[in-house]
Amino acid sequence: MDLIATILVDGLIYAGWLFIVSVGLTLVFGVLNILNIAHGSLYAIGAYASASLVGAYFAAGGEAFPFGSYLALILAAVLVAVVLGPLLERGLLRYFYGRDEVLNVLVTYAVFLILEDVMKLIWGVNPYFVYEPYTLLGDVEIGPLFYVGYDFAVIAAAIIVGLAVWLTLNRTQVGKVVLAVIHDAEISQTMGVNVKRIYLGAFMAGAFLAALGGALTAPMISVTPGLGVNVIIVAFAVVIIGGLGSVPGAAIGALMVGISRAASVHLVPEAELFIIYFVMAIVLMFRPEGLFAKTQARKI
Amino acid sequence: MMHLPVYVSAIIAFVLLAAGSLVLPDWAMFLFAMALAKGLVCLGIVGMMRGGVVSFGQGLYYCLGAYTATLVANSFGVSDIFLLTLISAAVCLAVGLVFGPLLSSYRGIFFAMLSLALSMVLYGTLSKMSFIGGTDGLNIGAPTFLGWAPEGRPLQTALYIYVVAIVVIAGALMRIYFDSEQGLITLAMRDNELRVEYLGASVRHVMTYNYVFGALLGGIGGTIAVLALGHVDPEFAFWTTSGEFVFVAILAGYLSVPAVFVAAIILELVRSFSNLYFPNTWQLALGIFLLIVIVALPGGLGSLIKRSKETDT
Amino acid sequence: MIKKHITGALGAALLAGGLAGPAAAQDDTFKIGVITFLSGQAAESFGVPAWNGGKLLVDMLNEGGKLPAPYDTKGFGGMNIEVVVIDEAGGATKQVQEFRNLVQREEVDAVVGYVSSGNCLAVPPVADELKAFTILYDCGTPRVFEDGAFEYVFRTAAHATMDNVSLARYLKSRDFDVPSFAGLNQDYAWGQDSWADFTGAMKQLYPDAEVKTALFPKFGAGQYGTEISALLRERPALVHSSNWGGDLQGFLIQATARGLHKRSQVVLAAGDHVIPQLGNKMPDGIFLGARGVNGLAANARGGELKELTDTLWMAYEDEYDTFPVQAPFRMWQALLGLKTAVEKAMADNGGKKPTDEELAAAMKGLSWDAPSGRIEMMLADGHQAIQPNAIGTTKWNEETGKMELVDVEYYAARCVNPPAGIKSADWLAQGFPGAECD
Numbered sequence A: 001m002d003l004i005a006t007i008l009v010d011g012l013i014y015a016g017w018l019f020i021v022s023v024g025l026t027l028v029f030g031v032l033n034i035l036n037i038a039h040g041s042l043y044a045i046g047a048y049a050s051a052s053l054v055g056a057y058f059a060a061g062g063e064a065f066p067f068g069s070y071l072a073l074i075l076a077a078v079l080v081a082v083v084l085g086p087l088l089e090r091g092l093l094r095y096f097y098g099r100d101e102v103l104n105v106l107v108t109y110a111v112f113l114i115l116e117d118v119m120k121l122i123w124g125v126n127p128y129f130v131y132e133p134y135t136l137l138g139d140v141e142i143g144p145l146f147y148v149g150y151d152f153a154v155i156a157a158a159i160i161v162g163l164a165v166w167l168t169l170n171r172t173q174v175g176k177v178v179l180a181v182i183h184d185a186e187i188s189q190t191m192g193v194n195v196k197r198i199y200l201g202a203f204m205a206g207a208f209l210a211a212l213g214g215a216l217t218a219p220m221i222s223v224t225p226g227l228g229v230n231v232i233i234v235a236f237a238v239v240i241i242g243g244l245g246s247v248p249g250a251a252i253g254a255l256m257v258g259i260s261r262a263a264s265v266h267l268v269p270e271a272e273l274f275i276i277y278f279v280m281a282i283v284l285m286f287r288p289e290g291l292f293a294k295t296q297a298r299k300i
Numbered sequence B: 001m002m003h004l005p006v007y008v009s010a011i012i013a014f015v016l017l018a019a020g021s022l023v024l025p026d027w028a029m030f031l032f033a034m035a036l037a038k039g040l041v042c043l044g045i046v047g048m049m050r051g052g053v054v055s056f057g058q059g060l061y062y063c064l065g066a067y068t069a070t071l072v073a074n075s076f077g078v079s080d081i082f083l084l085t086l087i088s089a090a091v092c093l094a095v096g097l098v099f100g101p102l103l104s105s106y107r108g109i110f111f112a113m114l115s116l117a118l119s120m121v122l123y124g125t126l127s128k129m130s131f132i133g134g135t136d137g138l139n140i141g142a143p144t145f146l147g148w149a150p151e152g153r154p155l156q157t158a159l160y161i162y163v164v165a166i167v168v169i170a171g172a173l174m175r176i177y178f179d180s181e182q183g184l185i186t187l188a189m190r191d192n193e194l195r196v197e198y199l200g201a202s203v204r205h206v207m208t209y210n211y212v213f214g215a216l217l218g219g220i221g222g223t224i225a226v227l228a229l230g231h232v233d234p235e236f237a238f239w240t241t242s243g244e245f246v247f248v249a250i251l252a253g254y255l256s257v258p259a260v261f262v263a264a265i266i267l268e269l270v271r272s273f274s275n276l277y278f279p280n281t282w283q284l285a286l287g288i289f290l291l292i293v294i295v296a297l298p299g300g301l302g303s304l305i306k307r308s309k310e311t312d313t
Numbered sequence C: 001m002i003k004k005h006i007t008g009a010l011g012a013a014l015l016a017g018g019l020a021g022p023a024a025a026q027d028d029t030f031k032i033g034v035i036t037f038l039s040g041q042a043a044e045s046f047g048v049p050a051w052n053g054g055k056l057l058v059d060m061l062n063e064g065g066k067l068p069a070p071y072d073t074k075g076f077g078g079m080n081i082e083v084v085v086i087d088e089a090g091g092a093t094k095q096v097q098e099f100r101n102l103v104q105r106e107e108v109d110a111v112v113g114y115v116s117s118g119n120c121l122a123v124p125p126v127a128d129e130l131k132a133f134t135i136l137y138d139c140g141t142p143r144v145f146e147d148g149a150f151e152y153v154f155r156t157a158a159h160a161t162m163d164n165v166s167l168a169r170y171l172k173s174r175d176f177d178v179p180s181f182a183g184l185n186q187d188y189a190w191g192q193d194s195w196a197d198f199t200g201a202m203k204q205l206y207p208d209a210e211v212k213t214a215l216f217p218k219f220g221a222g223q224y225g226t227e228i229s230a231l232l233r234e235r236p237a238l239v240h241s242s243n244w245g246g247d248l249q250g251f252l253i254q255a256t257a258r259g260l261h262k263r264s265q266v267v268l269a270a271g272d273h274v275i276p277q278l279g280n281k282m283p284d285g286i287f288l289g290a291r292g293v294n295g296l297a298a299n300a301r302g303g304e305l306k307e308l309t310d311t312l313w314m315a316y317e318d319e320y321d322t323f324p325v326q327a328p329f330r331m332w333q334a335l336l337g338l339k340t341a342v343e344k345a346m347a348d349n350g351g352k353k354p355t356d357e358e359l360a361a362a363m364k365g366l367s368w369d370a371p372s373g374r375i376e377m378m379l380a381d382g383h384q385a386i387q388p389n390a391i392g393t394t395k396w397n398e399e400t401g402k403m404e405l406v407d408v409e410y411y412a413a414r415c416v417n418p419p420a421g422i423k424s425a426d427w428l429a430q431g432f433p434g435a436e437c438d
Helices: A002-032 A039-059 A068-091 A101-123 A149-171 A173-183 A185-190 A195-220 A227-242 A247-267 A269-286 B006-023 B026-049 B059-076 B081-103 B108-128 B152-179 B181-191 B193-198 B203-229 B239-252 B257-277 B282-296 B301-312 C002-019 C041-063 C091-105 C117-130 C161-173 C189-205 C225-234 C245-257 C271-281 C296-301 C303-320 C326-349 C356-363 C424-429
Strands: A139-142 A145-148 C029-036 C080-087 C110-113 C134-136 C153-155 C180-184 C210-215 C238-241 C265-268 C287-289 C367-370 C373-379 C384-386 C389-397 C402-411
Touching: A002 A039, A002 A139, A002 A145, A002 A149, A002 A173, A002 A195, A002 A227, A002 A247, A002 C225, A039 A068, A039 A101, A039 A195, A039 A227, A068 A195, A101 A227, A101 B108, A101 B239, A101 B282, A139 A149, A145 A149, A145 C225, A149 A173, A149 A195, A149 A247, A173 A185, A173 A195, A185 A195, A195 C245, A227 A247, A227 A269, A227 B108, A247 A269, A247 C225, A269 B108, A269 C210, B006 B026, B006 B152, B026 B059, B026 B152, B026 B203, B026 B239, B026 B257, B026 C091, B059 B081, B059 B108, B059 B203, B059 B239, B081 B108, B081 B152, B081 B203, B108 B239, B152 B181, B152 B203, B152 B257, B181 B193, B181 B203, B193 B203, B203 C091, B239 B257, B239 B282, B239 B301, B257 B282, B257 B301, B257 C080, B257 C091, C029 C041, C029 C091, C029 C326, C041 C080, C041 C245, C041 C271, C041 C303, C041 C326, C080 C091, C091 C110, C091 C117, C110 C326, C117 C134, C117 C153, C117 C189, C134 C326, C153 C384, C161 C189, C161 C238, C161 C287, C161 C389, C161 C402, C161 C424, C180 C189, C180 C225, C189 C424, C210 C225, C225 C245, C245 C271, C271 C287, C271 C296, C271 C326, C271 C402, C296 C303, C296 C389, C296 C402, C303 C326, C303 C367, C326 C356, C326 C367
Parallel strands: C029 C080, C029 C110, C110 C134, C134 C153, C180 C210, C180 C238, C238 C265, C265 C287
Antiparallel strands: A139 A145, C287 C389, C367 C373, C373 C384, C389 C402
């Protein structure tokens, strides 16, 4: 009983993190039809930016109100989205719309390689730490175990992000327009939708979510080079399991991966390395396009 | 331009490439041998690309071929390059026949991702198997050629000539296949597979064929690569390895067979020199190179030749 | 189509030929190829600090007279040292290719490199094939010389078996009670081997200790929440980890926040290198090693190597604003060993620049002093070094604002390394036969 509870709590915490890092990926794919490998770089840049910003916050006397560092975390993600979003989307990706999906994967892979070194040029190779926000929320005792309050804040953040994205898409006018663009960009354009702007907006939202994932993770890790490469594969897997372009799919995918990983760590630690690919392969065998993908009409 | 029969072109290509063994310095001959071996894997991807799907997991067969050769060589003392190539090719053929029918119903990004997942499962499994070296991998001794055991420059030359021969044979066979009825159906599927089905051809059947050929070529490429390198590790199946193969295939385009090998050689040269001249920013240099290629050559290297051919006639 | 092929291949061939120009070093310079991580996770913890230390030492040697005897002569035997640096990231395939390029295109006189065990296994056969003198300066796997024998390849650092044997001995000598223990190690060869070594050593010294759980999170995982829950639940008396770099820092930050170090004694096989970055976020009372008498343990040792250690220590602190941890120490011992070998070979051949054969002959069985102690090429027929080791306990010094290593125990090289002629796994299984401890 106690073991099951632990697995669920651990799985939820991991799933919350997974969801935040993968929902942006699915959003960008849904709208722009680009599977963005550079999502991992944006995550890493978010982590670096938040480390720098939170560091600056405390250096400027933030000790008096340490909770302000949470704002700094979010602000860092906003900054990354505002600076890099337009640069990448307007400056590069828009030239590849409508091209082969796999070619686009390679374009973003090139961006990923470039950003890896750019980060090194900006931040060097020494690690950055911002633990202050991690310990601010105290401990939570569940059964025989202690958890860090921050872990639950990440779950809360995941729920907020998920609801915000879902509500924006399904309950606002902007969202309806976005859905129209997802359905058919050409027809939306002829109906007077500014598709360009929707693309830019969606990519910036995706970049923000990637950077937010990094920013929220930064306090519990050491921010070092090579951060992005590990994230991108798990985010891919979650999104593929859930169905590319589906927000609820990303949530379910994150939960499945999170909980099965937690179960494997507690019960069969040897299997942890490939549990994620295992889940992905199983799902794809029965649902070739992922759990929540729209079925697409084949064009004659 | 006169259209030469395939076998004449193949003989000319072989003679010219083999002549490289006389002029190339040691390091370049090794680099070319590796590039050609990887080019074989990419040729398999190009075969699938003609049908509109791209495998992001060709590292699966590259790795499987390399490990098969290494394990066979280390456990049974086999060092003959011909025998090792045959055994690895057979294993990859068998595995390809298992996964081929399964993957043949997937398209686009899903085909790419499922093939990637399969190769990552192999990566994970091998990483776990510490009795065969885990992530550190295994070494394999130098190959022999029907009982002849050269060393030093003769060994490198023999390996190079061997890979050139395989490349030319595989290239010629793939060309013949591409121009066959089935190969042309593949090309038609790229445009519209529903139409192809209405015409009475089985898309899945053709896809399976293309996939199995890819598996075979991947295994052979992996075998030659491991014999040249002397070392294999699970990284052979990692997604970045597969990504590189895809890049070469895209750089080459699906129109020309020789372009695949030219592309593979170009990538190796760019990587090697950016490593030397920009030890701290070689990824940046490589990334910029990729972007330039993708922007400047949307149809791949092969499209250059196609264009010049059109102006010829 | 074929035409393109021909022009392409020829063009590439010409390009290749043209660039193969003369890069050979002159007789008054000694050219080394250095391979170490400049990108990826290992850059921050090993590659960059190692080469920071190496660069410093090369500059000091080229200037001459900066170090105490016997290292007060200029360069290598009067020759100026020239360096080509290559990034180690990118996998063994790339490294084998780059190794060939360094030797055949850049015509370096010696190669010094490799942090990753995979690269250390892949490169030696090629080094022997090319007859290129090569020093493996950092990597840990004992397999390099236990599974193979190489003429031109030397490893100037002890292999990883010593790390965990020393940890187990430290526990024993401090009468630490270990009814049960668990492990959290990275899921690749380094972590798997380290855990196997530790359990092997513990079986000898603590035969009754129960192994609770062996966790292997993915390399670069970053998130250890679930693993920490498992460790907290199992309540082992001791938690072993050989994690390094970002993986170790992340694990320590998350584990400390959840009080793991209060429930279990944490022991780290190679943990010293995260001290400068973590500072007081590193909990007190952790037992850790530095894969040799490196970093803080070397600084605290004193003795006859004090002058050499202090000179390099202070130069490093002046230059980089932080103290040197294990990686620069291993680079130093490699370069000082190379200097000793070059000069020995020159003494034998009448002062000419030594060939690869002469260098290999000089290096075989050599011993020399380094800031990390006496390095002796004792194993694998004179190709594999043994060196002393040290384990200490972390303690934050409030007054100086620095982390200190207290209760440091030093182990003689022959106490924690297997003797010649026995594989390390067998040595562990047989209960350390031939170990010479004080």
